[in-house]
Amino acid sequence: MNEENVKLAKIRKSSSIGKKVSIALCIVCTVGCVLAMIAGISLISAADRFEPQFVEAVESGQISSSGNSIGSVKLVNIQGIDPSDWHSDIPAMQKALDEHPYSIIYGIYLIMISLAIAVAAVMMKLLSSVFSMIEKENTPFTDRVIRRVTVVMIVISGFLLMTAGAALGLLSGVATWVIYTVMDYGKTLQIQSDETL
Known part of the structure; x- marks a missing residue:
């Protein structure tokens, strides 16, 4: 192997x-x-x-x-x-x-x-679907996975904003933006890698 x-x-x-x-x-x-x-x-x-x-x-x-x-x-x-x-x-x-x-x-x-x-419970179900997608597609850098992760993070940010306060909600929102950017960058690198092969 x-x-x-x-x-x-x-x-x-x-x-x-x-x-x-x-x-x-x-x-x-x-x-x-x-x-x-x-x-x-x-x-x-x-x-x-x-x-x-x-x-x-x-x-x-x-x-x-x-x-x-x-x-x-x-x-x-x-x-x-x-x-x-x-x-x-x-x-x-x-x-x-x-x-x-x-x-x-x-x-x-x-x-x-x-x-x-x-x-x-809904967030846990969404997370399980993200893991299931990654397991099937062998990579987290696909459009479907990136969209699902972004949706989960937005829901978590909104939940924190409504329950824990503006500071944690905004912090989670910034973390969502960072994670989206990193995953989009990873997708771009993977596409470039696939093209060079």
């Missing part, structure tokens, strides 16, 4: 492993999404049952509530979850917030988490 075939075999093996890992992570994200969605809907629909437990936990100090955190949410610095700050113009929603603030807020929070995890 010559040196080029050894390199191609390594690329295929690495792509195969990357595809399997991203598929496994996609499955984990999908399960997490479903569980968070079910838990959020359960908290909202059974607020009468869960609210006394939340109130007891807050009163005993097991769950703390402040202007920028509620419970362990402060560990990931998600702001704006203070039951006294939530209001609605819809009378039925306001009544639910008045009677069961913790159950409603935690339920909404879990549903929002499930949506974020769903985006992560």
Whole structure:
């Protein structure tokens, strides 16, 4: 086996492993999404049952509530979850917030988490398709792979911009531009190499 075939075999093996890992992570994200969605809907629909437990936990100090955190949410610095700050113009929603603030807020929070995890699952699926393309085409420097990698990076940049803030979103956007430029340059070099052979 010559040196080029050894390199191609390594690329295929690495792509195969990357595809399997991203598929496994996609499955984990999908399960997490479903569980968070079910838990959020359960908290909202059974607020009468869960609210006394939340109130007891807050009163005993097991769950703390402040202007920028509620419970362990402060560990990931998600702001704006203070039951006294939530209001609605819809009378039925306001009544639910008045009677069961913790159950409603935690339920909404879990549903929002499930949506974020769903985006992560989609990104993992897109990544697995990139690895699959590289595995089949033996090179990452094709138009299809470059487009797919660019789409994945743009989605990640947008996700970071909306969740982690402008600084990380812009940094990821610049990284997307750099990766696109490097891959386009690699494609050009590969075309030149193929033409000289």
